[in-house]
Amino acid sequence: MRRFARFACFDWSGAAVLRPPGIALAIIDRAGPPRMIEPPGGWSRMGALDWLREAAAAGEDMLIGIDFSPALPFADSGAYFPGWSDSPADARALWALVDDLTAGDLHLSVSTLFAHPEIARYFRQHGGRQGDRFGSRGGGRLRLTEERAKALRLSPSSTFNCVGAAQVGKSSLTGMRLLHKLGGAIPIWPFDAVPETGPLLVEIYTSLAARAAGLAPGRSKLRTPAALNAALIRFEAAPLAMPRHDDHRADAALTAAWLRHVADDPALWHPADLDRVAMTEGWTFGVT
Structure with missing residues:
Protein backbone atom coordinates (compact mmCIF):
# COMPACT_ATOMS: atom_id res chain seq x y z
CA MET A 1 0.00 0.00 0.00
CA SER A 69 -17.91 14.30 -9.64
CA PRO A 70 -15.62 13.24 -12.50
CA ALA A 71 -18.46 11.58 -14.44
CA LEU A 72 -22.20 11.40 -14.88
CA PRO A 73 -24.36 8.41 -13.88
CA PHE A 74 -23.94 5.48 -16.26
CA ALA A 75 -24.59 2.14 -14.53
CA ASP A 76 -28.29 2.73 -13.88
CA SER A 77 -29.14 3.01 -17.59
CA GLY A 78 -26.10 1.64 -19.38
CA ALA A 79 -25.27 5.10 -20.77
CA TYR A 80 -24.69 8.67 -19.70
CA PHE A 81 -27.35 9.85 -22.13
CA PRO A 82 -29.61 6.83 -22.75
CA GLY A 83 -31.49 7.13 -26.00
CA TRP A 84 -28.87 9.34 -27.67
CA SER A 85 -26.76 7.55 -30.28
CA ASP A 86 -23.71 9.74 -29.63
CA SER A 87 -23.57 9.11 -25.89
CA PRO A 88 -19.88 8.62 -24.86
CA ALA A 89 -18.71 5.13 -23.96
CA ASP A 90 -16.54 6.00 -20.95
CA ALA A 91 -15.45 8.86 -18.72
CA ARG A 92 -12.55 10.06 -20.82
CA ALA A 93 -14.78 10.26 -23.88
CA LEU A 94 -17.28 12.19 -21.75
CA TRP A 95 -14.59 14.68 -20.66
CA ALA A 96 -13.58 15.20 -24.28
CA LEU A 97 -17.18 15.74 -25.36
CA VAL A 98 -17.88 18.28 -22.61
CA ASP A 99 -14.69 20.20 -23.35
CA ASP A 100 -15.31 20.17 -27.09
CA LEU A 101 -18.88 21.43 -26.80
CA THR A 102 -17.87 24.23 -24.41
CA ALA A 103 -14.64 25.26 -26.14
CA GLY A 104 -15.91 28.83 -26.53
CA ASP A 105 -16.78 29.27 -22.84
CA LEU A 106 -14.27 31.26 -20.84
CA HIS A 107 -12.70 30.13 -17.55
CA LEU A 108 -13.50 26.42 -18.15
CA SER A 109 -17.18 27.19 -17.67
CA VAL A 110 -19.91 25.15 -19.38
CA SER A 111 -22.83 27.48 -20.13
CA THR A 112 -23.10 26.60 -23.82
CA LEU A 113 -23.36 22.88 -23.07
CA PHE A 114 -27.00 23.34 -22.15
CA ALA A 115 -27.80 24.81 -25.56
CA HIS A 116 -27.05 21.45 -27.18
CA PRO A 117 -30.43 20.16 -28.39
CA GLU A 118 -29.81 16.58 -27.24
CA ILE A 119 -27.77 17.05 -24.06
CA ALA A 120 -30.14 19.68 -22.65
CA ARG A 121 -32.83 16.99 -22.50
CA TYR A 122 -31.05 15.26 -19.60
CA PHE A 123 -30.54 18.23 -17.26
CA ARG A 124 -32.60 20.29 -14.84
CA GLN A 125 -31.75 23.97 -15.31
CA HIS A 126 -32.71 27.37 -13.97
CA GLY A 127 -35.98 28.95 -14.95
CA GLY A 128 -38.00 25.78 -14.45
CA ARG A 129 -36.41 24.07 -17.43
CA GLN A 130 -36.24 20.32 -17.03
CA GLY A 131 -35.36 18.05 -19.92
CA ASP A 132 -37.74 15.28 -20.84
CA ARG A 133 -34.94 12.76 -20.14
CA PHE A 134 -33.95 14.13 -16.73
CA GLY A 135 -35.43 11.01 -15.14
CA SER A 136 -38.48 10.04 -13.15
CA ARG A 137 -36.88 10.24 -9.69
CA GLY A 138 -37.32 13.69 -8.20
CA GLY A 139 -33.68 14.51 -7.55
CA GLY A 140 -32.27 13.01 -10.73
CA ARG A 141 -30.12 10.00 -11.52
CA LEU A 142 -27.22 9.04 -9.24
CA ARG A 143 -23.95 7.18 -9.72
CA LEU A 144 -23.41 3.93 -7.85
CA THR A 145 -21.00 5.59 -5.41
CA GLU A 146 -23.66 8.22 -4.68
CA GLU A 147 -26.24 5.52 -3.99
CA ARG A 148 -23.76 3.97 -1.56
CA ALA A 149 -23.17 7.36 0.07
CA LYS A 150 -26.81 7.44 1.12
CA ALA A 151 -26.13 4.48 3.40
CA LEU A 152 -23.56 6.66 5.18
CA ARG A 153 -26.33 9.19 5.93
CA LEU A 154 -25.02 11.57 3.30
CA SER A 155 -27.16 13.46 0.79
CA PRO A 156 -25.46 13.37 -2.61
CA SER A 157 -26.99 15.36 -5.45
CA SER A 158 -27.37 14.29 -9.06
CA THR A 159 -24.87 15.73 -11.50
CA PHE A 160 -27.81 16.21 -13.87
CA ASN A 161 -29.25 18.78 -11.48
CA CYS A 162 -28.02 22.34 -12.10
CA VAL A 163 -30.50 24.16 -9.85
CA GLY A 164 -30.50 25.14 -6.18
CA ALA A 165 -27.99 25.33 -3.36
CA ALA A 166 -27.26 21.59 -3.49
CA GLN A 167 -26.69 21.42 -7.25
CA VAL A 168 -23.38 19.90 -8.31
CA GLY A 169 -23.93 19.68 -12.06
CA LYS A 170 -22.06 22.75 -13.26
CA SER A 171 -19.24 22.24 -10.77
CA SER A 172 -18.71 18.67 -11.95
CA LEU A 173 -18.90 19.57 -15.64
CA THR A 174 -16.26 22.29 -15.21
CA GLY A 175 -14.18 19.68 -13.40
CA MET A 176 -14.50 17.35 -16.38
CA ARG A 177 -13.10 20.11 -18.59
CA LEU A 178 -10.16 20.43 -16.19
CA LEU A 179 -9.50 16.68 -16.25
CA HIS A 180 -9.57 16.61 -20.04
CA LYS A 181 -7.13 19.51 -20.30
Whole structure:
Protein backbone atom coordinates (compact mmCIF):
# COMPACT_ATOMS: atom_id res chain seq x y z
CA MET A 1 0.00 0.00 0.00
CA ARG A 2 1.52 3.31 -1.06
CA ARG A 3 2.05 5.96 1.64
CA PHE A 4 1.92 9.53 0.39
CA ALA A 5 4.06 12.25 1.94
CA ARG A 6 1.57 15.09 1.48
CA PHE A 7 -2.16 15.54 0.99
CA ALA A 8 -4.20 18.29 -0.63
CA CYS A 9 -7.82 19.16 -1.19
CA PHE A 10 -9.48 21.46 -3.72
CA ASP A 11 -12.92 22.74 -2.82
CA TRP A 12 -14.49 23.46 -6.22
CA SER A 13 -17.02 25.73 -7.92
CA GLY A 14 -18.92 25.81 -11.20
CA ALA A 15 -19.56 29.57 -11.19
CA ALA A 16 -19.08 31.06 -14.68
CA VAL A 17 -16.61 33.75 -13.59
CA LEU A 18 -12.84 34.14 -13.78
CA ARG A 19 -12.16 33.65 -10.06
CA PRO A 20 -14.97 31.71 -8.37
CA PRO A 21 -14.92 32.45 -4.63
CA GLY A 22 -15.81 28.80 -3.99
CA ILE A 23 -12.41 27.46 -5.04
CA ALA A 24 -9.99 26.83 -2.17
CA LEU A 25 -6.87 24.68 -1.75
CA ALA A 26 -5.39 23.25 1.45
CA ILE A 27 -2.27 21.11 1.84
CA ILE A 28 -1.12 19.03 4.82
CA ASP A 29 2.07 17.06 5.39
CA ARG A 30 2.40 13.79 7.30
CA ALA A 31 2.63 15.88 10.47
CA GLY A 32 1.43 19.33 11.44
CA PRO A 33 -1.54 21.52 10.56
CA PRO A 34 -3.11 22.09 7.15
CA ARG A 35 -2.16 25.30 5.38
CA MET A 36 -4.04 27.28 2.78
CA ILE A 37 -2.54 28.03 -0.62
CA GLU A 38 -3.69 31.52 -1.59
CA PRO A 39 -2.62 32.83 -5.02
CA PRO A 40 -2.73 36.62 -5.54
CA GLY A 41 -6.27 37.62 -6.47
CA GLY A 42 -7.71 34.22 -5.61
CA TRP A 43 -8.09 30.94 -7.49
CA SER A 44 -9.30 30.49 -11.04
CA ARG A 45 -9.96 27.13 -12.66
CA MET A 46 -7.11 27.74 -15.10
CA GLY A 47 -4.92 28.61 -12.11
CA ALA A 48 -5.87 25.29 -10.53
CA LEU A 49 -5.00 23.53 -13.79
CA ASP A 50 -1.60 25.24 -13.83
CA TRP A 51 -0.99 24.25 -10.19
CA LEU A 52 -1.79 20.61 -11.00
CA ARG A 53 0.52 20.65 -14.00
CA GLU A 54 3.30 22.02 -11.82
CA ALA A 55 2.69 19.28 -9.25
CA ALA A 56 2.94 16.71 -12.05
CA ALA A 57 6.15 18.21 -13.43
CA ALA A 58 7.71 18.26 -9.97
CA GLY A 59 6.70 14.64 -9.30
CA GLU A 60 5.06 15.65 -6.00
CA ASP A 61 4.51 12.73 -3.61
CA MET A 62 0.97 13.94 -3.00
CA LEU A 63 -2.58 12.60 -2.85
CA ILE A 64 -4.91 15.34 -4.12
CA GLY A 65 -8.64 15.34 -3.43
CA ILE A 66 -10.97 17.15 -5.82
CA ASP A 67 -14.49 18.05 -4.73
CA PHE A 68 -16.44 17.35 -7.91
CA SER A 69 -17.91 14.30 -9.64
CA PRO A 70 -15.62 13.24 -12.50
CA ALA A 71 -18.46 11.58 -14.44
CA LEU A 72 -22.20 11.40 -14.88
CA PRO A 73 -24.36 8.41 -13.88
CA PHE A 74 -23.94 5.48 -16.26
CA ALA A 75 -24.59 2.14 -14.53
CA ASP A 76 -28.29 2.73 -13.88
CA SER A 77 -29.14 3.01 -17.59
CA GLY A 78 -26.10 1.64 -19.38
CA ALA A 79 -25.27 5.10 -20.77
CA TYR A 80 -24.69 8.67 -19.70
CA PHE A 81 -27.35 9.85 -22.13
CA PRO A 82 -29.61 6.83 -22.75
CA GLY A 83 -31.49 7.13 -26.00
CA TRP A 84 -28.87 9.34 -27.67
CA SER A 85 -26.76 7.55 -30.28
CA ASP A 86 -23.71 9.74 -29.63
CA SER A 87 -23.57 9.11 -25.89
CA PRO A 88 -19.88 8.62 -24.86
CA ALA A 89 -18.71 5.13 -23.96
CA ASP A 90 -16.54 6.00 -20.95
CA ALA A 91 -15.45 8.86 -18.72
CA ARG A 92 -12.55 10.06 -20.82
CA ALA A 93 -14.78 10.26 -23.88
CA LEU A 94 -17.28 12.19 -21.75
CA TRP A 95 -14.59 14.68 -20.66
CA ALA A 96 -13.58 15.20 -24.28
CA LEU A 97 -17.18 15.74 -25.36
CA VAL A 98 -17.88 18.28 -22.61
CA ASP A 99 -14.69 20.20 -23.35
CA ASP A 100 -15.31 20.17 -27.09
CA LEU A 101 -18.88 21.43 -26.80
CA THR A 102 -17.87 24.23 -24.41
CA ALA A 103 -14.64 25.26 -26.14
CA GLY A 104 -15.91 28.83 -26.53
CA ASP A 105 -16.78 29.27 -22.84
CA LEU A 106 -14.27 31.26 -20.84
CA HIS A 107 -12.70 30.13 -17.55
CA LEU A 108 -13.50 26.42 -18.15
CA SER A 109 -17.18 27.19 -17.67
CA VAL A 110 -19.91 25.15 -19.38
CA SER A 111 -22.83 27.48 -20.13
CA THR A 112 -23.10 26.60 -23.82
CA LEU A 113 -23.36 22.88 -23.07
CA PHE A 114 -27.00 23.34 -22.15
CA ALA A 115 -27.80 24.81 -25.56
CA HIS A 116 -27.05 21.45 -27.18
CA PRO A 117 -30.43 20.16 -28.39
CA GLU A 118 -29.81 16.58 -27.24
CA ILE A 119 -27.77 17.05 -24.06
CA ALA A 120 -30.14 19.68 -22.65
CA ARG A 121 -32.83 16.99 -22.50
CA TYR A 122 -31.05 15.26 -19.60
CA PHE A 123 -30.54 18.23 -17.26
CA ARG A 124 -32.60 20.29 -14.84
CA GLN A 125 -31.75 23.97 -15.31
CA HIS A 126 -32.71 27.37 -13.97
CA GLY A 127 -35.98 28.95 -14.95
CA GLY A 128 -38.00 25.78 -14.45
CA ARG A 129 -36.41 24.07 -17.43
CA GLN A 130 -36.24 20.32 -17.03
CA GLY A 131 -35.36 18.05 -19.92
CA ASP A 132 -37.74 15.28 -20.84
CA ARG A 133 -34.94 12.76 -20.14
CA PHE A 134 -33.95 14.13 -16.73
CA GLY A 135 -35.43 11.01 -15.14
CA SER A 136 -38.48 10.04 -13.15
CA ARG A 137 -36.88 10.24 -9.69
CA GLY A 138 -37.32 13.69 -8.20
CA GLY A 139 -33.68 14.51 -7.55
CA GLY A 140 -32.27 13.01 -10.73
CA ARG A 141 -30.12 10.00 -11.52
CA LEU A 142 -27.22 9.04 -9.24
CA ARG A 143 -23.95 7.18 -9.72
CA LEU A 144 -23.41 3.93 -7.85
CA THR A 145 -21.00 5.59 -5.41
CA GLU A 146 -23.66 8.22 -4.68
CA GLU A 147 -26.24 5.52 -3.99
CA ARG A 148 -23.76 3.97 -1.56
CA ALA A 149 -23.17 7.36 0.07
CA LYS A 150 -26.81 7.44 1.12
CA ALA A 151 -26.13 4.48 3.40
CA LEU A 152 -23.56 6.66 5.18
CA ARG A 153 -26.33 9.19 5.93
CA LEU A 154 -25.02 11.57 3.30
CA SER A 155 -27.16 13.46 0.79
CA PRO A 156 -25.46 13.37 -2.61
CA SER A 157 -26.99 15.36 -5.45
CA SER A 158 -27.37 14.29 -9.06
CA THR A 159 -24.87 15.73 -11.50
CA PHE A 160 -27.81 16.21 -13.87
CA ASN A 161 -29.25 18.78 -11.48
CA CYS A 162 -28.02 22.34 -12.10
CA VAL A 163 -30.50 24.16 -9.85
CA GLY A 164 -30.50 25.14 -6.18
CA ALA A 165 -27.99 25.33 -3.36
CA ALA A 166 -27.26 21.59 -3.49
CA GLN A 167 -26.69 21.42 -7.25
CA VAL A 168 -23.38 19.90 -8.31
CA GLY A 169 -23.93 19.68 -12.06
CA LYS A 170 -22.06 22.75 -13.26
CA SER A 171 -19.24 22.24 -10.77
CA SER A 172 -18.71 18.67 -11.95
CA LEU A 173 -18.90 19.57 -15.64
CA THR A 174 -16.26 22.29 -15.21
CA GLY A 175 -14.18 19.68 -13.40
CA MET A 176 -14.50 17.35 -16.38
CA ARG A 177 -13.10 20.11 -18.59
CA LEU A 178 -10.16 20.43 -16.19
CA LEU A 179 -9.50 16.68 -16.25
CA HIS A 180 -9.57 16.61 -20.04
CA LYS A 181 -7.13 19.51 -20.30
CA LEU A 182 -4.87 17.90 -17.71
CA GLY A 183 -4.44 15.19 -20.32
CA GLY A 184 -3.35 12.40 -18.00
CA ALA A 185 -0.47 14.42 -16.52
CA ILE A 186 -1.72 13.24 -13.12
CA PRO A 187 -3.42 9.85 -12.80
CA ILE A 188 -6.92 9.91 -11.34
CA TRP A 189 -8.22 6.97 -9.32
CA PRO A 190 -9.96 4.69 -10.19
CA PHE A 191 -9.73 5.50 -13.90
CA ASP A 192 -5.96 5.01 -13.57
CA ALA A 193 -3.88 2.68 -11.44
CA VAL A 194 -2.19 4.13 -8.35
CA PRO A 195 1.30 5.12 -9.54
CA GLU A 196 4.41 4.13 -7.60
CA THR A 197 5.60 7.75 -7.51
CA GLY A 198 4.25 11.22 -8.20
CA PRO A 199 0.86 12.79 -7.51
CA LEU A 200 -2.53 11.09 -7.69
CA LEU A 201 -6.02 12.60 -7.89
CA VAL A 202 -9.08 11.21 -6.11
CA GLU A 203 -12.65 12.46 -5.96
CA ILE A 204 -13.65 13.53 -2.46
CA TYR A 205 -16.88 14.62 -0.81
CA THR A 206 -16.32 17.28 1.84
CA SER A 207 -19.48 16.27 3.72
CA LEU A 208 -17.96 12.82 4.26
CA ALA A 209 -15.02 14.41 6.06
CA ALA A 210 -17.38 16.56 8.11
CA ARG A 211 -19.41 13.51 9.16
CA ALA A 212 -16.22 11.66 10.13
CA ALA A 213 -15.25 14.67 12.26
CA GLY A 214 -18.46 14.27 14.24
CA LEU A 215 -20.70 16.87 12.60
CA ALA A 216 -24.36 15.88 12.52
CA PRO A 217 -26.23 15.19 9.27
CA GLY A 218 -27.27 18.46 7.68
CA ARG A 219 -24.67 20.42 9.66
CA SER A 220 -21.52 19.92 7.61
CA LYS A 221 -20.29 23.54 7.63
CA LEU A 222 -17.69 24.86 10.06
CA ARG A 223 -18.71 28.48 10.53
CA THR A 224 -15.91 29.62 12.87
CA PRO A 225 -12.16 29.04 13.26
CA ALA A 226 -12.82 27.43 16.64
CA ALA A 227 -15.24 24.93 15.08
CA LEU A 228 -12.71 24.08 12.37
CA ASN A 229 -9.88 23.53 14.83
CA ALA A 230 -12.07 21.36 17.06
CA ALA A 231 -12.86 19.19 14.03
CA LEU A 232 -9.20 19.02 12.99
CA ILE A 233 -8.35 17.48 16.36
CA ARG A 234 -10.49 14.47 15.38
CA PHE A 235 -7.98 13.80 12.60
CA GLU A 236 -4.91 14.42 14.78
CA ALA A 237 -4.18 17.67 12.97
CA ALA A 238 -2.76 20.73 14.69
CA PRO A 239 -4.83 23.95 14.70
CA LEU A 240 -4.83 26.11 11.59
CA ALA A 241 -4.26 29.86 11.74
CA MET A 242 -6.30 31.15 8.79
CA PRO A 243 -6.35 34.93 8.14
CA ARG A 244 -9.77 34.76 6.46
CA HIS A 245 -12.24 32.04 7.40
CA ASP A 246 -15.06 30.91 5.13
CA ASP A 247 -16.91 27.68 4.37
CA HIS A 248 -14.79 26.84 1.32
CA ARG A 249 -11.43 27.24 3.05
CA ALA A 250 -12.72 25.31 6.05
CA ASP A 251 -13.99 22.48 3.83
CA ALA A 252 -10.65 22.24 2.03
CA ALA A 253 -8.62 22.28 5.25
CA LEU A 254 -10.74 19.70 7.05
CA THR A 255 -10.91 17.37 4.06
CA ALA A 256 -7.15 17.52 3.50
CA ALA A 257 -6.65 16.47 7.14
CA TRP A 258 -9.28 13.73 6.77
CA LEU A 259 -7.58 12.46 3.61
CA ARG A 260 -4.29 12.13 5.50
CA HIS A 261 -6.12 10.36 8.33
CA VAL A 262 -7.77 7.67 6.16
CA ALA A 263 -5.57 7.26 3.08
CA ASP A 264 -3.67 4.30 4.50
CA ASP A 265 -6.85 2.21 4.91
CA PRO A 266 -6.70 -0.50 2.19
CA ALA A 267 -10.49 -1.00 2.29
CA LEU A 268 -11.10 2.50 0.95
CA TRP A 269 -9.12 1.68 -2.19
CA HIS A 270 -11.18 -1.46 -2.89
CA PRO A 271 -14.90 -0.71 -2.41
CA ALA A 272 -17.38 -3.38 -3.46
CA ASP A 273 -18.46 -3.25 -7.12
CA LEU A 274 -15.79 -0.71 -8.04
CA ASP A 275 -14.81 -2.75 -11.10
CA ARG A 276 -18.33 -2.32 -12.53
CA VAL A 277 -18.00 1.44 -12.79
CA ALA A 278 -14.28 2.22 -12.61
CA MET A 279 -14.04 3.42 -16.23
CA THR A 280 -17.47 5.01 -16.56
CA GLU A 281 -18.55 6.56 -13.23
CA GLY A 282 -15.46 6.54 -11.07
CA TRP A 283 -15.81 6.53 -7.28
CA THR A 284 -15.79 8.90 -4.32
CA PHE A 285 -12.82 8.08 -2.12
CA GLY A 286 -14.00 7.07 1.34
CA VAL A 287 -17.37 5.67 0.28
CA THR A 288 -17.51 1.91 0.88
